[in-house]
Amino acid sequence: MATRNAQRKLLSICLRSKAQTKYQYNSSRNFSVTRSSLQSYSSPLPDSYYNEEQLQMQATIAKIIENDINPFVDEWETKEEFPAHQVFKKLGNAGLLGIDKSEEYGGLGLDFKYLAAVMEELGTIRCAGVPMAILVQMAMTCQALHRFGSDELKKEFLVPSISGDFVACVGVSEAGAGSDVANTQTRAVRKGDDLIINGQKMWITNSLQADWMCLLANTSDGNPYKNKSLICVPMNSKGITKQKIHKIGNNSSDTGIIFFEDVRVPAKNIIGEEGSGFFYQMLQFQEERMAGAVGVLKGIDAALSETIDYTRQRKAFGKSILDNQYVYFRLCELASENESLRALTYKAIDMFVDGQEVTRLASMAKLKAGRLAREVGDTCLQFWGGMGYTREAAISRFFRDARLLSIGGGADEIMLEIIAKLMNISPPPPPKKK
Template sequence: DYVITGQKMWITNSLQADWMCLLVNTGDGPAHRNKSLVMVPMDRPGIEKARKIRKIGMHSSDTGLIHFDEVRVPQRYRIGEEGQGFIYQMQQFQEERLWCAASSLLPMEECIAETVQWAQERRMFGATLADQQWVQFKLAELQTEVEALRALTYRACDLHVQGQDVLTLASMAKLKAGRLTREVADTCLQFWGGMGFTLENRVSRLYRDGRLGSIGGGADEVMLGILAKTLGIAKRPPR
């Protein structure tokens, strides 16, 4: 058996999960070669679901702090080869980052569309908000950026399905999606004025939920670090 002791934080849906896919240290070698992926039943003795983390957004998905105190798990619950967990996790990150980019497209489209409708209805000083050229140009620019992200994401997904390495494109798409979501939500909320600052407004939800896009699955700075290495600007660590 493996005997697991420690804690995990920021675990999505961990308060309801029956199983957890856990990246654990199973050796004493280098950090990228001493880890394994293990499926851990959440009803094992020694597991404590310590608390639910209160977040500013993504309220439909619980995030928990989990403690492990000498939790015994059979080695047959390991995924793949021992010591290859870090490699497996990095490979999985490519699909997760593509998902992050793809799943951001529709919320941004809907946010822009609802803001266009609002701008056409909101009257001020004898005209509508949509009559302001600045508003027209900014919403047109944001929609163009969304379509550019869609093209990048679709290309990366297509190459991934073909079995090609999409480390660079997936990192670019993840970076762009997180930053563009923030820009779309912030700009549209501003156009809504006080109504945008209410919880009943879907634009305000994207403003809160979308902020995670530049943090979860690899922060913007991690994506930039990867891109700097693939471009040959930053030095790669010695193996």
């Protein structure tokens, strides 16, 4: 349960939101959030998994999504960018960007399950690009800074990120070091009290609008697992240039290549211990992978629900498409798979909150989420027929957006390697050359 101070903050947040989301009281659960877009199918599990406070937080974010995000998604998709500062400030004012961060720095001081409740509700946004950008801010950029950063760095970068005044991004991936994080080539060489950064980062979400980057760079030579550091880099620093990347999906999320040419930042901007960056980043990855899994659940629910609605209305050969046994059986199978994913993800979250090791379960959930999202998108689009192949159909956007989940945050193949190692069934590494 939340602390007394956090409870007061939550109550204040929920009262300020004056959410018009409908609540239905049920003796077996505290709140049931209903939405017109999920009338055909929605999961009963969230209402029994989350407590009253967490469901209230879902109602708060649901109101923001209804009023300030979903009405503009089509416009942002066309522009290939959404107003991150405007949206993040709205979320910051509602106390939603620092759910699991210390109250000392403007957060709510709650555990990861509260954050997961909000991240799952973000899946009701009518695209994947905006929730992905929010998840980067909530659960990927600031985690190491919050855990290991100095008080000075937290005040400079964490506090405005929690309030929504700063947009943040994570600089890990490179053209030759996506899933292979140890192969990072960007360097930060110490010169006096400063670091001189050279290199580039690629596929960086939020980077074109970001105020700062949590950058992974080599700060020494030697062991690739012990020579890296995480560094807070202001994105207005001299020597930084940006190039937009155009994607096949997640269009409203700005993605860029970032070039560093003799970029100078203070050495005190290193988060925690110098040389511990790889370890810090691996810790962040577990939360990122659970965020990816929990964040897609309601998107899959919506894809199934809308496909049920459409196939019920669409007629062929004298009956609705839904009346074909293959169609309704297949939708039942996919719904069952999503409930299995939800249960697995919830278990990983509970274990994480309890302080247990979750690398295997988090990797399994991430693997399953990416593959199921692809399967749902492909199957449901097929049932929509020609309409599904148009940009006007929501299922076509889900089909394009969902494909990224099997790549970003660790590709499927990396998840399988991790799982195999933890199951002790992968082959031993080749012997080192003398």
